[in-house]
Amino acid sequence: MSAYTLEPQLPFGLIVRASQPGHTIAGFGREQVESWVREHRILIFRGFELFDKTAFALYAQQLGEPLQWPFGAINELKVKLDAKNYLYTPSAVPLHWDGAFIGKIPYLIFFQCLKAPRPEDRGGTTFADTGRALARATPAQRRRWQAATLRYRTEKIVHYGGTLTQPLVQAHPVTGAPTLRFAEPVHDLNPVTVEVLHATPEAGAALIQELQTALYAPQVFYIHTWADNDIVLADNHTLLHGRDAFLNPNERHIQRINLLARPAHTGLKQFLKNSKTLRRTEFLLAEIPIFFIPILLSAEGFGFLKTPELYGGLAGIYLLFNFGDMVNAYADRRVDAVYKSHLSNAIFELGDQGVRWQMRASVAGTVGISLWLTRRTGRWQFVPLTLIGWALGFQYSWKPLHFKSRGLWQLPALWAVLFFGPMAYTSSLVTHFPRRPVLTLAAAYGLLQMAVLLLNNAEDYTEDRAAGLQTMVVAMGLHRSMRVAQTMIAGAGLVTLGSLAYLYRSEKLPRAAYLGLLPLAGALAYVARGYATINQKIAGKDETAATAIIKENGMLVPKWLNATAYTCLLAAGVLFAARVVRGGNPPA
Incomplete structure (x- = not known):
């Protein structure tokens, strides 16, 4: 007996119905799924078990590259009381295509229905086959459509927005077949305006009406009435989709993943793209002060810029950072498939062996550079600092120690591998x-940055707890960790300022030079005030409400990191500049 039956639908679509309960669709490979979608436009799996979120994201990864949204790969399509966009209301959603305003158009839309509305409450997802609409159009209509260009505008309130100009008729990027790239105007929350370029308002309105008539014709229009556990894949290039308005708003919950088509051939360009993704180059801006603050505090003059040891050492410490980032991404690839799908996808495309090879190469590079530095400079500390960094970077993400899930131990491990160790390393290059004051500053600066990162860690509180990760925020609790972070900002900030002031005084800088500390003091006040505001907002709130507030403030993390980092770098630069002007050396 076959495990499933096939039931073609009218006017288009295919139902794959499970013959026996208890099975998922994991056994259907990418080639089979894509073949069905190409032929039938929409593929409906019925009678199969749903995936949990991680399995859903991992299976989706096999079909294409998941599109990363600010909330992760999975869009929870359910009514929200505080909705700012019509997608999260029970209102009708006009026909559109996904990805319009972000510059990346998914090939497949992948749904699974956790809770379906009753048929009498409506809430079906609507689909219009633009290929069929073009085939049914008259020659005059096709000429008008071929010549038309439309401009769409909407305010960015949720995860998309802006202005977009698109030719109406476009080739399907995978199959090459002609399609219509059209979205209906939206007169609801977060309105969308549609303008036909190079046409009078009357002619533009007539064209939009003509398109709507063609797309809602019974021969090209289909409403999918959801049933619990339905799993649906649809071609986002050929089909437009929308939603019928529905009653009983709490009775509809659908999860959706948008999937980009993978390149037909993954060559060097794709390899480099994925390798860059795993190296988290977005953090480089925050890493520059870590590298250069100790150098500026320790160097006697500009002579260090001419030494090969500087550039070799910076390459070595950057490789060590790369290793830590790759290990963390590799260890978390299953969880990241849901919340950081770009990292998980990079590992999927590179393959396990490819990622492991790059990690080994990074380790070999850092060890080789540290040995070379020791031989060139006679400074013994490079090898142990490298080995400790390598060990901490590995054990932060992997058992047996797995510092990331060791509660409060996460803080000193991350502090050492991200801040104190690298700053001791780069200071040793010059x-x-x-010196002791430089190490004191490195220790305080690391704690200061860790206090900021606690907010980033707190954003993942719910997900980490669900995944069984005992992070420092999970161990302390959400509210307490935010109070601790606020206290750390004050304490570590004062020690950082005090260390810089001590260095200024020990080198007898003029009073005017102390103005270089004011930006850092301002940055510390800015972060402290921000934490105070967050703590006031979450006081008395339950964890769900507090987490929502913290997520709303998550965008402050890079601002706080850069504000404290670059004002500290500025203060170090003032000391270095004064030393160069004076022509003296730092005290022993």
């Missing part, structure tokens, strides 16, 4: 051994 001096025999880092």
Whole structure:
């Protein structure tokens, strides 16, 4: 007996119905799924078990590259009381295509229905086959459509928005077949305006009406009435989709993943793209002060810029950062498939062996550079700092120690591998051994940045707890961790300022130079005030409400990191500049 039956639908679509309960669709490979979608436009799996979120994201990854949204790969399509966009209301959603305003158009839309509305409450997803609409059009209509260009505008309130100009008729990027790239105007929350370029308002309105008539014709229009556990894949290039308005808003919950088509051939360009993704180059801006603050505090003059040891050492420490980022992404690839799908997808495309090879190469590179530095400079600390960094970077993400899930141990492990160790390393590039005030500043600066990162960690509180990760925020609790972070900002900030002031005084800088500390003091006040505001908002709230508030403030993390990092770098630069002007050396 076959495990499933096939039931073609009218006017288009295919139902794949499970013959026996208890099975998922995981056994259907990408080639089979894509073949059915190409032929039938929409593929409906019925009678199969749903995936959990992680399995849903991982299976989707096999079909294409998941599109990463600010909320992750999975869009929870359910009514929200505080909705700012019509997608999250029970209102009708006009026909459109996904990805319009972000510059990346998904090939497939992948749905699974956790809770379906009753048929009498409506809420079906509507689909219009633009290929069929073009085939049914008269020659005059096709000429008008071929010549038309439309401009769409909407305010960015949720995860999309802006202005977009598109030719109406476009070739399907995968199959090459002609399609219509059209979205209906929206007169609801977050309105969308549609303008036909180079046409009078009357002619533009007539063209839009003509398109709507063609797309809602019974021969090209289909409403999918959801049933619990339905799993649906649809071609986002050929089909437009929308939603019928519905009653009982709490009775509809659908999860959706948008999938980009993978390149037909994954060559060097794709390899480099994925390798860059795993190296988290978006963090480089925040890493520059880590590298250069100790150098500026320790160097005697500009002579260090001429030494090969500087550039070799910076390459070595950057490779060590790369190793830590790759290990963390590799260890978290299953969880990241849901919340950081670009990382999980990069690992999928590179393959496990490819990622492991790159990690080994990074380790070999850092060890080789540290040995070379020791031989060139006679400074013994490079090898142990590298080995400790390598060990901490590995054990942060992997068992047996797995510091990321060791509660409060996460803080010192991350502090050492991200801040104190690298700052001791880069200081050693320009001096025999880092001075005590420089090490004190490195320790305080690391704690200051860790306090900021606690907010980033707190954003993942719900997901980490669900995944069984005992992070420092999970261990302390959401509210307490935010209070601790606020206290750390004050304490570590004062020590950082005090260390810089001590260095200024020990080198007898003029009073005017102390103005270089004011931006850092301002940045510390800015972050402290921000944490105070967050703590006031979450006080008395339950964890769900508090997490929502913290997520709303998550965009502050890079601002806070850069504000404190670059004002500290500025203060170090003032000290270095004064030393260069004076022509003296730092005190021993």
